[in-house]
Amino acid sequence: MTDSADLGPREAMEYDVVVVGAGPAGLSAAIRLKQLNPETSVVVVEKGSEVGAHILSGAVIDPVGLDKLLPEWRQAPDRPLVTEVTEDQFYYLGPSGAVPLPNFGMPKLMSNHGNFVGSLGNVCRWLAVQAEALGVEIYPGFAAAEVLYDDKGAVTGIATGDMGIGRDGKPKSGFTRGMELHGKYTLFAEGARGSLTKTLIARFKLDDNSEPQKFGIGIKELWQVDPKKHVPGRVQHSFGWPLDSKTGGGSFLYHLENNQVVVGFVIHLNYTNPYLSPFDEFQRFKHHPLIAPTFEGGKRIAYGARAITEGGYQSVPKLSFPGGALIGCSAGFVNVPRIKGSHNAVLSGMLAAEHLSQALAEGRAHDEPLSYEQAWRGSEIGQDLYKVRNVKPLWSKLGTFAGVILGGIDMHCNEKLGFSLFGTLKHGKPDYATLKPIAESKPIAYPKPDGKLSFDKLSSVFLSSTNHEEDQPIHLMLEDPKVPIEKNLPIFGEPARLYCPAGVYEVVYGDEAAKKDPRFVINAQNCVHCKTCDIKDPAQNINWVTPEGGGGPNYPNM
């Protein structure tokens, strides 16, 4: 391994604001900064090969953020959202039946009236065009690999990763040193479980006064369906089967335009059974009699997975630190019962931009934008999250049936009476600490995929168009390489084999029949950047760091 300092100096570029991540949060912040002062210099770096390539969402999108950011978006001929929600259905599933839940019993804040179904990736592609038109510089294919600090400890920007380092850690032919992007302020908009955000939270102790962040893994497919089965704007959610009542999660199924339907499943990562495979739960879910008919005769065209933050209001860390702030899902702004975070991503980007713009106007740099941290709870983001803050803890503590019912009653109380019966509940353990040993757990037998409705992992990853340069250091770093085989395998059956939705982790045996001489294998090139391993590894031994820029999935309209 070559020491970074031996690779030579890095070139540097100076900006007012550096933004890490071209998701809805990062792009909205960049746009708002330019709207407030066209002279502000703003750069956005994005690890995907293009804007949108790493974006995976549902998505039913509440346009409240877009309406505020770009009020004329609905009139734009190339607007990225065209299909309004027309039907909003909820079901509780049993193994062979489904009970519809009446819409009139739902809290009003769960309603999707006025929302749009669409691709968040396409929304980001469109936002990037608007940002560039305002003069924002956007660099896709560049991963922010390192946070830069000054001698007082304030963040001064980021460095992009070096390109052309071999698996052995040495530069290859075509090696290019990363760039330093210096900013008076840096905004981190990396989405759920950002790799740099994680280091900032630890360094500045940003989560000292918040509950642990909670996560889910969302696995999603895009299908082209028979036109006769397509109902543009139909939105369907379910909970219950195939999960047992102690495992939180549920499905989403949205009819977009052009006979395309997305189907996905979110499983809360505080599940306890190490035999559980989120991928296989999703595959068998599609065989349910309520779900299967939509996809029979159709064609699966894309696949992907991504973690989603679920901790809500009480898990939001402190957002500001000297030289920068967290926005969007790096801050954890998802409204869990609504499965929506993109509206708050946009609103938080705007809010942070407004506070940074003020700071820049006052000639400040590299200090802490504390006013943004002080403002979010009173903003519409805080109000959105506060009302639903007990839904996830109730679900985790009481199981699906009682938890969902009490969560619903609690949302009604918050909505109508302005208070919660439960105060603010705690989440308890972080997700990595919830697995039970295999000795105390029941094995789960998953059916074989039929190749029509259900599939295996490798053919699925193929549909994510994931691509990484193979000769590069493994970006899934093990703090202690012995842990998977010596600890995780005997205690938990090495659950990475099952929770990774891309088949990256395997345990192979020198003597397969006798299950002797196990070895832990990491197929890093398959990684779809969902971040689940970084979250769920019971030993917290896997550290997801950015691979070479441009590597990873190449999602179309996900």
Ligand SMILES: Cc1cc2nc3c(=O)[nH]c(=O)nc-3n(C[C@H](O)[C@H](O)[C@H](O)COP(=O)(O)OP(=O)(O)OC[C@H]3O[C@@H](n4cnc5c(N)ncnc54)[C@H](O)[C@@H]3O)c2cc1C
């Ligand atoms: C399965 C699923 C379903 C969902 N459904 C909905 C829904 O229906 N409606 C809704 O509103 N929300 C939904 N959400 C939540 C929504 O997707 C998020 O709230 C939203 O995407 C957050 O936006 P963001 O900009 O903070 O992060 P992201 O959208 O995750 O964008 C982050 C960007 O930063 C880039 N990046 C990360 N790290 C680096 C780095 N170090 N260097 C360079 N680039 C980097 C990533 O590649 C990515 O492009 C869903 C999420 C999931 C996973």
Ligand code: SF4
């Ligand atoms: S290796 Fe980790 S981040 Fe990559 S796909 Fe698997 S679980 Fe997700």
